[in-house]
Amino acid sequence: MQTALENLSKKDLLAMVSDRDRALAERDEKIDYLESQLAMYRRMQFGQKRERFEGDPNQTSLPFDAEPAAAEQQGEEIKEKIEYVRKRPNHKGRAKLPGHLPVEEIEIHPEGDLSDMVCIGKEITEELECEPAKFYIKRYIRYKYAAKSCDGVKIGELPERVIDKGIPGAGLLAMILTDKYVDHLPLYRQKQRLARENIRIPSSTIEGWTKEALIKLHPLYEQLVFDTKAKGYLQVDETPIRVLDSDKKGAAHQGYYWVYHAPLDGTVLFDYSPTRGSSAPLPVLGSFRGYLQTDGYAVYGKYARSKNVVHLACWAHARREFERALDNDRPRAEKALLMIQRLYAVERRAREEKLAAEQIKELRLTESLPVINELGRWIFEEIKSTLPKSQIGKAMAYAYARWDGLSAYLYDGNLQIDNNLCENALRPCCLGRKNYLFAGSHEAAQRAAMIYSFFAICKKHEVNPFQWLKYTLENIMTINHKNLKNLYPQNYKKIVQQSNM
Structure with a gap:
């Protein structure tokens, strides 16, 4: 009696073997894929870049009080360390202190009667010191004059101010914005710092100041957008930002900052978009001509296929x-x-x-x-x-x-x-969002994109961001529109260098 296998034709047998081989190949492929995924997760868990904190379940609770003998021994050890640190000789290779800083000289003479002694020299010791930010009130006193003939009154003209009829000066606004967008200090922490100086300002007021100061930079930002479109070589990247303005109740919207970096002159443009779709870079890349360097994100392919664009990968x-x-x-x-x-x-x-x-x-x-x-x-x-x-x-x-x-x-x-230069420009934004977590609205996210642009340019050209912003806020309302580019950080640096010559 023939078995079922013997009854199969050669063609059927070959088909069965082929199906089996295909199934084995698919299984092996799946195993390799899962093994690679497992290896990646192990590296995330145990590799060098691991940042997670995992407590030891076997760790015992900490004691509230030390034993008296142990406390006494600790006290003796601390006393010895204090004596060692106090008598430690000066370090021979310390860095030279900056020469541009003001110097406060403190003269110290030996104690006792020096009438029968002659000064034969002196030894100088220097240390770098600091004072907390100094707050003061700038009071404008405008005198009025009346003509003796009683046909008119003149009064001193008030200088242009950043916020009309507002309290903050350009220096305070520059400090608030620099602390938030360069040093990643959220506004509520800045409010706490002001309170320590006995300056009580509501959160809503500080937020209003920030908004008004950023609005003043809008003409300069529009000029930057126009100039960026004309660049012949751009690097582009994007990063997410959470925005509270969402259609879903209790949820945050996922928006994106798009950053355009021009390597040839070191300018950076941040632009906010509620989406990561192909329409987001259209305002800048829609008419772009030249070299475009990006990562492998598919959206960039649409713009890279233009006959006027040479696409560079990373x-x-x-x-x-x-x-x-x-x-x-x-x-x-x-x-x-x-x-x-x-x-x-x-x-x-x-x-x-x-x-x-x-x-x-x-x-x-x-x-x-x-x-x-x-x-x-x-x-x-x-x-x-x-x-x-x-x-x-x-x-x-x-x-x-x-x-x-x-x-x-x-x-x-x-x-x-x-594309690393472009990715580096994104880092301050990524650090900042870890502290303030989200933007309050789509408009607020776009205003933040403005200041991120200029602070990134400051970093590229080694410009002090606080000094640049203070100067810009003081001058942007009165500068001739033809000279607006003079307020770019790189051009401000040239102006400062020329004035110091």
Whole structure:
């Protein structure tokens, strides 16, 4: 009696074997994918970047009082340490104190009768000291004059003020904005600091001051938007921001800051949009012409396909994909990372030698192009036999799909190998939102984008943000619109340098 298996034809047997092999391949692919995910989660849990605090369940409760003997011993040890610190010799290699600071001299003479002694010299010891912010009242006294003929009265003209009929001066407003958007100090903490100086100001008042000061910067911001659209090379990135203005009761809206960085002149533009969709960068990128450098987010592809745009991809993002694959396929991930490392070594050499753009282009064509060609050929061959859902497969697919963009930085020595400069401009915003958590409305988020733009430019050009903002608030209402660009942080720096010459 023949079995059912014997009754099957050769074609049916081959089909069964093929189905089995396909099922095994799918199972192996799924196992590799799950193993790569598990490795990634283990790195998040136990790796170097772990920031979570996990208490020890076996830890006993802390005692409220120490034993008398232990307390006495601790007291003796503290006394010895105080004596050591007090008698510790001065450090021989301390940094020189800044020469621009004012000096308060305190003369100390020996105690006792010095009438029979002669001064033969002096020793000077310096220390850096500080005082808390000084608050004071600026009082304008405007005198009135009447003509003897009784045909008119004159009065001294009041200077233009940031907030008409308001209490705060430009310096106080600059301090509040700098503390919030540069040093990430929320307004309620600033209110507490003012209260310690016995200055009681309601939260709503401080919030109103902040809003009015930011509104004054709007013309300068509009000029920055206009100038950014005309740049020939932009790097773009985006980051989320929670906004209380939401259609859902009790929920916050997820908005986005879009940042546009012009590497050639170090200008930065933040723009807020309620969405991350393709319409968000339209106001800036809609008519853009030139080099556009972005990460792999699909929205940028719409603008990159324009005939007037050359799209540059980011090697830092490609490198991160291979770095994530180290736990999935270490040999091949390391091979790719080592070749990418050679590309960055060329960039480091160009910076250290301070090469001009043409020299950088020549150096890249000589040393970077062969590496890119080698890496490209390797990925092209390896991707054929790599599971697409594995992390190493994803890394190869990411680079392979963007290869033209990853190679485009070779066109010009002014172009950057990655988008890191743009990501660096986003960091203050990311730090700030951890403290103040959200924006109160979409309008408030856009006003914050204005000040983030100018403070980012201050950082790029090493300009003191408080001094720049104070100067700008004092002058923006009276400056001729043709000279508005003089209030850009980089131009303010030139004005200050010229005045100090």
